[in-house]
Every structure is written in structure tokens, then in C-alpha cells.
Amino acid sequence: MELHLSLGRHGRLASDVYRQLLAAIRDGRLRPGDQLPATRQLAKSLEVSRNTVLDAYQRLTAEGFLVGRAGAGTFVSPEAASRVRAASSDPRTIAKRRDRPAALTPAAAWRGAVVSPSLAPAAFDFRIGIPDPALFPWDEWRRAVAHQLHSRRRARASYPEAHGVPRLRAAIARSVGLSRGVRTTADQIVVTSGAQQAFDLIARVLVEPGATVAVEEPGYPPAHAALRAAGARVEPVPVDGEGIVVSALPPHTRLVYVTPSHQFPLGHVMSLRRRQELLSFCAA
Template identity: 50%
Template sequence: MPFHISLDGHTDLAARIYRQLRDGILDGRLRSDERLPPTRELAGELGVSRNTVAVAYERLTAEGFLSGQVGRGTFVSADPMARTGRAAPAGAGLRPAERWRSLPAPLGADRQEPAFDFRVGVPDPGLFPLRTWRRLVSQALRPSLLPPSGYADPAGLEGLRVAIARHIGAARSVRANGEDVLVTQGAQQALDLIGRVLIEPGTRVAVEDPGYPPAGRLFASLGARVAKVPVDAEGLDVTALAKGTRLVYTTPSHQFPLGTPMSLARRTALLAWAERNDAVIVEDDYDSEYRFSDRPLEPLQSLDRNGRVLYVGSFSKTLLPLLRLGFLVAPASLRPALRQAKQLMDWHGDLVTQSALASFIDEGLLARHVRKATREYAVRRDRILAFVHDELRDVLEIIPSSAGLHLCATVAPQATVTVDGVVAEAARAGVAVESLSKYGGTRGGLVIGYGMVGADRIDEGLARLGACFSAARVS
């Protein structure tokens, strides 16, 4: 691989070449068995005599850093030697803005791989049609895909925007065409774009409590004054919204993390409140593709008649998080600014992946995948419901939910266990499960995901979890 060597100055050039090559070997930039350029080639690149480079190579060889192989060239020695890591300067005098110092560590920074992973937010990668996806990616890698200018529309590939509009129109009754859709790198980037366009330092923003922590953290990082609004059995409590709130973030179709849908009366009240208070509603249609009972209520976006709702969706839960594909449906008045913000952020996303997803939707493969995955997740969900009812009915009370990849259960008033104790015991038993308190609110309970534990292993994982309740009982 190319290796940068600086020869500023005119003294002892061989020593300079020696030191920089040696440092590159010690800090790992030049790896064991990596081939160095011939002395004549490197001398030509550096503008020095061949003998100067040869002297440096000979010294490195004598010290064991390099080895010569007749007929093949000069290579970094494979012999073990003390190597040091190479890192950027610590920058002790630099500090981020105050609002960044107050934020907690990123979610997933400490994510491990337990034997039984009941955490939320991740679909089963084994259900993803990888062979089909490879075919679609291969088709997308064609010359006709490349835009003439080398760059593309910040809003995303037109074919994908049209496909998404058609898909969410049929599946969720969202009122949109291709021009209304902006393709993003997951739902989180959609929220970031909204924040960049609508939030100024001091803007009042309301989020659900309990709710999705990254949303509130994102808005706070942009300078917003974030207030948590309680959620009850009907969804976000509209009467608790503070005067002067300019943006409300909500998950009405499948409230995160409780799983309950927002009632129609509450949806109507929220829309009316937004109109009276000149506010914007960000509707995150989180995890609603997988539905096991009940017909979904109309999204806020389809009930909105005044252009107050921005609709956010993601394919992370239906396909794979690593694809980083999401979308945003916005009123016409905000689209130019959102496209501008998208261009300033990353210009545009991966056109190959976008093209593959457009074909995946157009060929009916997304709908087929969702149907197949829903059947598999239904089996896992039913096992958890049966287990809680049969083994833990005196300890946990399931919160009714008809969609998504997790269930939420509160601790019964008469229970003699602590949630933290159960979570700790489960971790020791190789079972990862999350406390409801991680997402806010005042109720104690567990959030149990089933995206990462297959039907063939879920019974053993639940049995281990059940044993943890016995071990965590307090007298």
C-alpha cells in the first residue's frame, strides 16, 4: 500500500527514511509480510538516489524489521516485535460544547453478545433474504445507475422515493407521492434533518416519557429545551404539553417502549393542539410493520389536514439495521430546506442500496418478507406471553400490544423482586433483558424483545430468565 514519507530538509535523508519506515512498522501502518516498493521505485518517488533508500533498507533489515526474499522483494518482518498503537493527539486543551458533555454514552457502545439476547431494536438477521438481496445489488451495479454529474438528488433515488410512497400509502394509508419522500440513512438521520431545519437554541420540544432516548438526546444536542410528557393507556397526554412547545415527537402507532397505540380521540386532540399552538408533530411510525392482531389506526399524517405532521419511517426493523435506510415524508413548505440540509450533511445516500430496495419493494419482495417474518415473530411472541402467564403471572403484568418486536411487562404490586436484581441475575446467566426504567417513566418493569432469539432457543432462554426471578427475590 502507498506509504507517506516526508523528506523536508536536506540532512541525512537515509536516516529520515529509516525512521519513518521503522515507525510505520512499530505502530501497525505497515503490517507483517507487507511488501515494500523496490529501492529504485521508492527512490524515484522521493527524488533521492537509489543508494539512499538502499542504506535505509539495509539498516532495517539488519535490525530485523525487514527481510529480503530473492526474486520477490523486500517485506516487513513476520517476527514478533514490540509494536505500539498509533493514535491521534489527545487534544487535552479542546472541549466540545457544553450540551455534548452532558449527554450519556452512545447506545450500543457496550453492546455484547449474550447467549440469549432479549433486548429490543434488532430484527433477526437470519430471516433476511440475503441471496435475493445480493441479486438486487448486483443488478443495481450497472453503468446506467451512475448519475451523469457523479452526484445525485439529495432526496434520494427517484425510483425508491416513488416505491416508498406507494408502499406506505398501501400499507399505512400515508398520503404522499414520490416528491414528498426524502430518503435518509435510517430514522435517526431523518430526526436530525428535522431538528436542523426546525430547532434553534432554546426551542421547546416535547418527547414521550417513557420514550425513545436517542430522539430527546438528538434534539438536546441541537440546543432544544426538551421536556418529557407522560404517556398513559391512550398515548401521549396532550393536556400535559407546555405552552410554547414548538415540536412534539411521538410514536403513536406502537408507542416505544410500552407498545400501546394512541387512541383516535387522542390523535385528534394532538392535531388540534398543534394547529392552535403553531407546532409541528414528528410521527415516528416505529416498528409497526409486524402486526399480530387488531387493525392499525390511521396515522397522524393521514388525519392531518393542515400540514403539521412530519412522518418518519425506517427499514431497520423490517430488513437490517446495517443497511441504514429510512425515510421522511414532509409538507411541501419544508421540503426545500430539508433537501438542502441533507445535501450539506452527506450530499446523498448509497445509490446502490437504494436501487436494490426499490426493486425489493417493486417486485413485492418486501411485503412477502414482512408476512414471512411476522409469522416467525408471532411464534416467539406467543411463547413469551404463555411463559409470563404460566410462570410469572404473580410477578409480571403484560402491557397489551398488537405489533412490534418486543413486549413490555410491569412488575406486579405484590411482587417481591427488584427489576435491577432480575436484570443483573439474567446477565450472569447469559440472558440480556432490559429494564423499563432505561427508557424513562415511573413504572418498574421489563422490556422483552424477541428479534434475536429464535423459536428453537427461546424456551431455554425464558427458562433461564424465570430462574433469575427466583434468585432475585427479596425477603
């Protein structure tokens, strides 16, 4: 196992090794049964004497966190997990944790957000945006994947273009051109790992801190969270049977987030008249 430790050049090196190994056991990086490097090997990688590493190993062994096996090496003790739990419940440990500076926390826009809630299996799934797996062309997909894997088995492993494979972007441009009437080219297409990454990229490019962004109410909360994380002042705007109520848009709106083809979550399609009103508002 390659174990990374970073030692200072002042103070007791053995104590540094001891503390960092103990921390790795406590936070789960080293788990019961994991083998530690041989003392000579670790001492060489840290550029310290073997006695320094021996001292740290012996302390951890005496405390029950490590165990030596003749002819095999040094391992994390099977009882290490229970010792960590006992130490974590010690009142002195709890008091120290309470006085410790706060760890990194999410930005305010993301606190309490449930990105992917776990749901129990259901006989009938009525969630929005979940396709019927029976309609997916599994056989065609399997053949296409097998063909690509076979044709690329000798290809050099490297990162693809960050904004997506060119042939895929060209196919998307053609598809939205035919199905949605969108005039675009492959160079204007960016393939993301999901809608949330797309929202984040859009917010980073188009939204400045303090800018007003109008969103549909009701609407899609994860998109609103991405906009708030970029510093936007998100303003909810009501929707009716034709879509977002353009007359209710705040003045000086920098960006309007809408779902015109299938409003989330109501399912309305924005009318042609309302689309034209929205375009006129944005052009003004």
C-alpha cells in the same frame, strides 16, 4: 503496495521517512508480512534520492521492524507486532502518551453511547423491533435481487440519487398513503440508511442550538442523542396509556418527537383524542 508518505522540505528527509514508516507499523497500517515498495520506486514517488530511503529502511531493519529477502524485497518483520507491544508498555512511552494532547473525542451527547451492542445468541429473542426471519420472503427477495443484477449488468456504474431511487420513493409514498393515510409524493420522500440517519437529518434541518425538543419518557435513547448532538435542549415528557401527555409539554417547544403508531418501548398506540390534542398544541 501504494504507500502514502508526506515529507517536509526542511530537516532530515531520511528521518521523516523513518518516522512515518515506523508510525504506519505501530498503528497497524503496515502489518507483519506486508511488502514495502522498492527503494528506487519509493524514492522516485517522494522525489528524493535513493540513499534517503535506504537510510530509513536500514534503520528499521536494524531495529527489527523490517526484514530484507534476497530477490524478493523488503517486508515488515514477523516480529514487528511484538516489538510494537513492547514499546507500548515501556514506561517512557506511557508517560509521553499521557502528556500528549487529547485525540479527537465524540461530542458529549455521544460519549458512552452503545450504538450496536453485541449480544450472545439466544433461543428466544424478545428484543423490540426485531422481525422474525421466518416471515421474511427470502425466495421472492432472492429472485428480485437476481433480476435487478441481471438487468443492470451492462449499466454504467454511477451514484444513484442521494435521496433514493425514484421508483422506490414512489412506492413508499403509495404505501404510506394507503396504510397510514399520509398524503405525500415521491418528491417528499427521502430514503435513509436507517432510522438514525433520518433522526440526524431531521435534527440538522429543524433544530437550532438551544431549541427545546420534547421527547417521550420512556423513549428511544439514540434519537435523543441525535437531537442533543444538534444542540437541542431535550426535555423528557411522560407518556400514559394514550400516548405523550400533551399538557406536560414545555412552552416554546420547537419540536415534539413521538412514536404514535407503536410507542417505544411500551408499545401503546396514541389515541385519536391525544393526537388531536398534540396537533392543536403544535398549531397554537
